[in-house]
Structures are given as structure tokens and as C-alpha cells.
Amino acid sequence: MYRIAVDVMSGEKDAAELIAGALKALREEAEIELTLIGEYDIISEELAKTDFDSKRLKIENADQIITMHESPIKALRSKKNATVNVGAGLLKDQKVDAFISPGNTGSVMAAGLLRVGRIKGVSRPPIAIQFPAANGSTLVLDNGANTDCSPENLQQFALMGQLYAENVMKIDNPKVALLNIGEEESKGNNLSKESYEILSNDQRIKNFIGNVEGRDIFSDKVDVVVTDGFVGNVVLKTTEGAASFFLDLIKESFQTNLRSKLAALLLKPYLKKVLKKIDYRQYGGAPLLGVNGIVIISHGSSDGTAIYNAVKTAKNTVKEDIVALIKSELEKNEELE
Numbered sequence: 001m002y003r004i005a006v007d008v009m010s011g012e013k014d015a016a017e018l019i020a021g022a023l024k025a026l027r028e029e030a031e032i033e034l035t036l037i038g039e040y041d042i043i044s045e046e047l048a049k050t051d052f053d054s055k056r057l058k059i060e061n062a063d064q065i066i067t068m069h070e071s072p073i074k075a076l077r078s079k080k081n082a083t084v085n086v087g088a089g090l091l092k093d094q095k096v097d098a099f100i101s102p103g104n105t106g107s108v109m110a111a112g113l114l115r116v117g118r119i120k121g122v123s124r125p126p127i128a129i130q131f132p133a134a135n136g137s138t139l140v141l142d143n144g145a146n147t148d149c150s151p152e153n154l155q156q157f158a159l160m161g162q163l164y165a166e167n168v169m170k171i172d173n174p175k176v177a178l179l180n181i182g183e184e185e186s187k188g189n190n191l192s193k194e195s196y197e198i199l200s201n202d203q204r205i206k207n208f209i210g211n212v213e214g215r216d217i218f219s220d221k222v223d224v225v226v227t228d229g230f231v232g233n234v235v236l237k238t239t240e241g242a243a244s245f246f247l248d249l250i251k252e253s254f255q256t257n258l259r260s261k262l263a264a265l266l267l268k269p270y271l272k273k274v275l276k277k278i279d280y281r282q283y284g285g286a287p288l289l290g291v292n293g294i295v296i297i298s299h300g301s302s303d304g305t306a307i308y309n310a311v312k313t314a315k316n317t318v319k320e321d322i323v324a325l326i327k328s329e330l331e332k333n334e335e336l337e
Contacts, residue, residue, distance in 0.1 A: 010103025021304030125290030284309030
């Protein structure tokens with residue numbers, strides 16, 4: 001059984017919606033056990049409204065949450081019974097195999113680092129997010145955990161990203177690249193140039209294809225894109241904003257007159273496919289790679305669909321034992337040194 005804990009209180013949506021998404025995953029995935037973290041009475045009341053396999057579900061009481069406006073470190077220290085503290089504690093004590101939270105990203109990261117701890121040899125755990133691509137998706141890391149990085153940090157990101165793409169995303173011989181302002185080896189700032197040299201000389205990175213530009217993330221040109229957390233987060237937020245902007249334009253254009261409304265009806269099945277492709281909820285959440293356990297950070301606005309997919313992502317990540325794979329890769333590095 002894959003034991004997965006879900007924080008159902010910290011997100012922007014009601015607990016009822018997140019619980020519904022978690023229960024959907026429980027019904028469809030026979031190999032998982034769920035622990036729902038939040039206020040016991042609220043969770044119990046919601047569970048009483050539906051049927052579920054009580055043998056595979058537990059409630060872990062946590063009556064505090066860390067809001068988006070609080071300092072993550074201070075809140076973790078002062079709110080001992082916050083959902084992220086409780087979830088990270090369960091993971092550290094090996095009572096669960098993975099922890100999912102749509103809460104304050106900083107607090108989830110801090111709980112992962114301070115309570116669960118880093119894998120020995122990992123200097124900076126990155127957030128790894130799947131971006132929609134022409135066929136499948138592209139893994140980009142880091143997306144905000146580490147704003148200032150060294151070439152050695154990016155080297156580790158590349159190794160961990162390669163392992164995740166191979167084993168969890170099931171991509172054969174994933175193409176790994178460095179995000180830059182041009183494809184030429186000489187392009188970019190000092191970090192880019194030094195990182196290029198290190199990545200191109202690391203024999204463990206089996207398919208390093210060099211530099212790619214931002215637009216290449218959404219193509220089939222690359223499978224894993226490495227960058228520092230500052231640039232990665234800008235890419236993430238810009239992508240979210242652009243997607244929202246263009247969707248609003250499309251909706252507006254289909255409401256201009258009767259002809260456009262009829263066209264919208266004809267195109268509806270195809271538009272649904274497009275919308276599903278760019279919907280962040282389909283990926284559920286992003287793993288914080290390099291911590292000594294599976295921590296999945298979900299979007300703050302995650303709904304039931306996002307939590308459902310986050311549970312599936314957590315299950316697959318645990319199933320492939322990505323933590324053990326990263327440990328093994330870093331042990332090889334120590335032997336080489």
C-alpha cells in the first residue's frame with residue numbers, strides 16, 4: 001500500500017471540495033491509503049455524507065493553518081499543530097510515504113527542509129513542475145525554491161530532473177537542457193556559461209542537448225529544462241498569466257454575435273481538449289525533489305480535480321522510489337570524487 005497524507009485545510013478552496021477529490025482517488029486507486037489532515041470535526045462531517053473504504057482512510061487532527069501572508073519559518077515555529085507541520089511530521093516519522101499540501105508554498109518547502117530534511121549530498125532541493133508541451137509535458141526545475149543558484153546546484157537539478165523524467169514521467173532517454181537567452185554555448189550570464197560547461201562534461205547526464213530558449217519549453221525539443229528558481233518562477237507566473245489572458249480572449253471572441261456562438265458550439269469538443277492540455281489541475285502538484293521523502297506542493301487554488309491528480313502523482317512518485325534513486329545517484333558521485 002502507498003500511504004499518502006493530504007492537507008485538506010490550507011488551500012483557497014473549501015475542505016469539502018479537497019476531500020471529495022481525495023476520496024475519488026481512494027475509490028479509483030486500490031493500492032493507496034489516505035490520511036486527511038485538518039480539523040477532525042470538519043473532516044468527519046464531510047466523510048459522513050458519503051461512502052468510502054474506512055479501512056484505507058484515517059484522519060489526523062490539525063487545527064491550525066499557515067496563511068499566505070505569514071512568514072513561513074516563524075509560523076512553523078509558532079503553530080506546532082499547523083497542517084503542514086503535522087504532515088511533514090508524519091512523513092519524517094515514516095507513518096506516511098508522501099505528503100501533499102496546497103498551502104503556503106514557502107511553509108510547505110520549509111516544513112520539507114526543516115522537518116523532513118534533505119537527502120545527504122543535496123545542496124538545494126528544487127520545485128519540479130510539468131509544463132504542457134506539444135506531446136506530453138516538459139519538466140522545469142527550479143520554479144521558485146532557490147532564487148540564487150550556483151552551477152553545482154543546476155547540475156544537481158539536472159540529475160534529479162533526469163531521474164524523475166525517466167522513472168515517474170516514463171520518458172526514455174530524456175533530453176536535458178539549460179534555459180538561456182539563446183542556443184549558442186557562449187550566450188547568457190556567468191551562471192549560464194559555467195553551468196553549460198559543467199552539465200556538458202557530466203557523463204551521468206546522458207542526453208544533454210545544450211541551451212534552449214523559453215519558447216522551447218512547450219515544444220518536443222526538450223524533456224527537462226534546468227534553471228535557477230528566480231527565472232523559473234518568472235517563467236511559471238508568466239505562463240499562467242498568458243494562458244489566462246488568451247483564454248479570456250477566446251471566450252470574449254465567441255460571445256460577439258450569433259455566428260461566433262454557433263462556431264463555439266461546433267468547436268467545443270476541440271476546445272475542451274486544448275483547455276485540458278493547459279490546465280494545471282491535470283498535473284496535481286509539483287514534487288520538492290531532494291528532500292528525504294515525497295513532498296508534493298499543489299497550487300493554492302487547487303480544487304478536487306487537482307487534489308485527485310496530486311494523489312495519483314504522489315502514488316507514482318512513491319512507487320518509483322525517487323528518493324532512493326536520488327540517493328543512489330549521489331552516492332555514485334561520492335565514489336567518483
